[in-house]
Amino acid sequence: MYKLRPNITQSTKMANWVDILRSHYNWCLNDRLTQYAQQFIQGDYCDIRTKSLACPLTCFVSKNGASGEPWKSSGDKNPRRNAGMIQDAALPELKKARPWYGGIDSTVLQQNVKRLDIAYKNFFDGRGFPKFKNRSNFTSFTFVMGVKVQGNKIYLPKLGWMRFYNSRPIPDGFKIKAATIRKRQDGWYVSIRIEDKAIPDYIARPLSDVKSIIGCDLGITKLVHLSDNHQIDNPKLLTNKKTKRVLKIRQRRVNRKVKGSNNRKKAATNVGRLHKNIADKRQAYQWKTANKIVARNVDAIAVENLNVSAMKRRCKPKIDEETGRFLKNGQSRKRGLNRSISDVSWSDLILKIEYLAAKHGKVVIKINPKHTSQKCQNCGHIDASNRDGEKFICTQCGYLAHADINAAKNIRDRAFSIVLGDSKELEPQGSKRPKNCKEISRCSVSKRREPGNLSNQDIKIAIS
Incomplete structure (x- = not known):
């Protein structure tokens, strides 16, 4: 984890991004909860095989509860779209309806939806149900494309070049896969995920x-x-x-x-x-x-x-x-x-x-x-x-x-x-x-x- 040295404009923009992304996360979660209540509690349920309205005999927690068209093209093997795919496809319409979302990098918005998918996956694996976020527990966002590092400067899409304390240089031969920006009490930090396919995976001892x-x-x-x-x-x-x-x-x-x-x-x-x-x-x-x-x-x-x-x-x-x-x-x-x-x-x-x-x-x-x-x-x-x-x-x-x-x-x-x-x-x-x-x-x-x-x-x- 490296400490960033942003200017006033970059710091203000990142703080605004965190607030907007938190609202987007909560809206997506509320969208899934609302759709689940409409489909499985009030009886407006769409059957997967016949694509017709039906009322389920038993009420269960759905992994695919989200508003939007739930079907792909007819040529796909699995025509059912999950909640993450539906909300991810709705991002262009969201930017048109709310122009301030256009100032955020598209991969950051996609990772925000994926973050909610991971929370749902953890719930079905036995952990707690996803909760609405507040300012204290939502302080980060992630880039997955366009990140560059040169010396003690890092380039973040739509934020520009930013200085940071290069306390541990990135070794040669590694490719940057993602960068997570996190706000802490004394400033902004970045965590960089790197990968080198030439290095073999660790094999556990039997x-x-x-x-x-x-x-x-x-x-x-x-x-x-x-x-x-x-x-x-x-x-x-x-x-x-x-x-x-x-x-x-x-x-x-x-x-x-x-x-x-x-x-x-x-x-x-x-x-x-x-x-x-x-x-x-x-x-x-x-x-x-x-x-x-x-x-x-x-x-x-x-x-x-x-x-x-x-x-x-x-x-x-x-x-x-x-x-x-x-x-x-x-x-x-x-x-x-x-x-x-x-x-x-x-x-x-x-x-x-x-x-x-x-x-x-x-x-x-x-x-x-x-x-x-x-x-x-x-x-x-x-x-x-x-x-x-x-x-x-x-x-x-x-x-x-x-x-x-x-x-x-x-x-x-x-x-x-x-x-x-x-x-x-x-x-x-x-x-x-x-x-x-x-x-x-x-x-x-x-x-x-x-x-x-x-x-x-x-x-x-x-x-x-």
């Missing part, structure tokens, strides 16, 4: 070739605990006392200003810059941490398959049956834990580990974290009383170890059980094969039913 695995247990007191007894510190960029004090002071200045005034906007910008600095430091530290883990002399990396959103879910309310009043449910205490979980950003760290592991030809195995912090690595006994803060003392065999290091070794053993299930001749190096491999294998592939394995010590530190 499980049959895995002979050594390292287990990673994610936590809050320490960011990562490895099965080789190594620990990586948690910098606590957002939850330390100094940052919380500075953030509180800056937010208080925002609240004291008059709503809608320029002074309030300046104060809000200072708060946003602080959050940006924290996010940049977190990204840099996570890349260093991921490099440390992937650089280990192992064939595979075992991590926990955490459901972070469920871990940050609000506590269920408690209501007094006699008076009907709400009782204390511990949500005020859990708020500190939720902030600590957001600060460590486990999901982003796992994504970085997967990215670097693919570049190094290594495998990332995601393990069900159930009972990993309660199981004895020596005898296999599972009991919640085995763990006392950061200490692990087995109630059956008396095995003593660091609780999170013990959990990391259990994660490693579960990964070995998956590998051994595909390749019987492989044996773990430096660790014993678990006695109940079949039971562990079933746990590793089952769906996660519980939130993670945070210790009482982690909760106390997050609250304090």
Whole structure:
């Protein structure tokens, strides 16, 4: 990502583009919702085979809900047009009806429609339904044609040549495929996607070739605990006392200003810059941490398959049956834990580990974290009383170890059980094969039913 140095005219034009594209995105989304309501709720439904009006027996969510002519030419194999194709074909009419859309590059408008298609695809793959965008969550647009780079200058269609900080030169032989312009608290940035077909794709290592695995247990007191007894510190960029004090002071200045005034906007910008600095430091530290883990002399990396959103879910309310009043449910205490979980950003760290592991030809195995912090690595006994803060003392065999290091070794053993299930001749190096491999294998592939394995010590530190 490079920081741009636009002039006043270019900066104003890009800000106007973001506002127009956000309105276009919301209009396209509303168009699809309206068409779905007309076709499948009110009964005005067009049958695909007969092209006649009909009423469906069952109401379902359509992938092709959009206004416009839904049919291609009769010679095509699939005459049905999807919603993205219909709205993409309507862009010339949109420019005639609203001339200010003509000032935006055509590929940018097309990518805006494609962005909504991706949101719908993610919804049908199990994610949340697409939402209307506001100024805080719609700050970027993408070029796919006409982008040129010469030294410290970049050419963007209908924006012209623009200077930028060429902190990392683009290597020779690569072709620019796309450029995404993004507005942040301290200015405009550009992300360039490049491609070189001469470079072969990374090939994942098969499980049959895995002979050594390292287990990673994610936590809050320490960011990562490895099965080789190594620990990586948690910098606590957002939850330390100094940052919380500075953030509180800056937010208080925002609240004291008059709503809608320029002074309030300046104060809000200072708060946003602080959050940006924290996010940049977190990204840099996570890349260093991921490099440390992937650089280990192992064939595979075992991590926990955490459901972070469920871990940050609000506590269920408690209501007094006699008076009907709400009782204390511990949500005020859990708020500190939720902030600590957001600060460590486990999901982003796992994504970085997967990215670097693919570049190094290594495998990332995601393990069900159930009972990993309660199981004895020596005898296999599972009991919640085995763990006392950061200490692990087995109630059956008396095995003593660091609780999170013990959990990391259990994660490693579960990964070995998956590998051994595909390749019987492989044996773990430096660790014993678990006695109940079949039971562990079933746990590793089952769906996660519980939130993670945070210790009482982690909760106390997050609250304090």
